[in-house]
């Protein structure tokens with residue numbers, strides 16, 4: 001389809017057709033295929049490549065990016081500040097609930113207390129170079145994989161939401177999302193105005209199906225992390241499933257693209273944030289938006305066993321947030 005036959009709602013601020021079509025995140029109209037920036041930590045020694053990748057995603061019609069202060073202790077946020085311009089119209093989604101822990105056994109530590117959430121928002125504003133972060137996920141520690149809260153890091157949800165809504169009233173954040181939560185916590189949080197949920201979810205990890213359906217009903221965006229099964233070698237990978245590789249062979253695409261296409265077709269409120277440090281994989285992930293799965297293929301993929309219970313990050317791995 002040529003650009004001038006696409007309705008404006010399907011174009012990014014820079015006039016490119018939105019990757020994967022058009023989706024909704026609260027009051028934001030965005031591409032259904034976004035980008036998870038965590039993998040950019042790996043490009044610490046190659047800043048120019050990281051910046052080029054971020055410019056490329058704008059050219060590809062991707063207009064939402066997931067980040068955190070603790071991705072490379074501000075490194076990834078600073079890349080976003082340098083690479084993205086206001087006129088690109090990219091919605092930046094960050095998260096609070098953990099702080100960088102440089103030099104520690106793992107590079108982040110829980111920071112769940114209300115004053116820590118506020119301080120983390122301030123850190124994000126500085127490293128992103130923004131006056132307001134469009135969306136901030138409260139990254140709880142209710143569900144895995146990853147860290148669990150202990151001691152004074154076990155904080156009541158209402159106290160956290162009071163801090164988040166105050167930050168929204170002050171204009172420091174535009175909207176509130178949740179991450180790593182249970183359905184019960186999501187239900188309790190609804191009055192605060194939750195626009196998105198970010199839990200671990202993919203074709204091979206589908207424990208949260210009921211929560212996903214609840215989000216469809218509430219018009220809350222479902223933005224799964226680890227959509228491909230993550231980068232940790234010990235975690236089950238979408239691309240390793242025989243039904244996925246068979247579908248890829250018959251469709252002439254890659255297994256990763258099948259996994260992303262399945263997510264897009266699975267529910268209308270899905271917005272993707274696959275992570276990559278490779279421009280070729282970024283191209284492939286955006287092209288997954290053009291892959292259509294027929295009914296028989298969807299049925300074969302739906303029958304894949306969910307491995308959520310097997311998820312293990314590995315002894316030498318870090319928290320996935």
Ligand SMILES: NC(=O)c1ccc[n+]([C@@H]2O[C@H](COP(=O)([O-])OP(=O)(O)OC[C@H]3O[C@@H](n4cnc5c(N)ncnc54)[C@H](OP(=O)(O)O)[C@@H]3O)[C@@H](O)[C@H]2O)c1
Nearest residue numbers: 036037038225226227228229230231274275276277320321
């Ligand atoms: N809220 C939270 O607690 C939380 C937790 C974890 C992650 N996140 C967010 O979610 C995003 C996605 O999660 P993730 O990056 O950990 O995992 P993911 O997207 O499931 O997988 C990333 C892994 O897949 C590879 N990959 C990506 N595209 C590929 C393709 N087309 N073909 C083959 N391999 C491909 C990447 O390697 P290459 O770099 O070589 O492409 C990387 O090893 C993160 O980037 C982060 O922004 C949020």
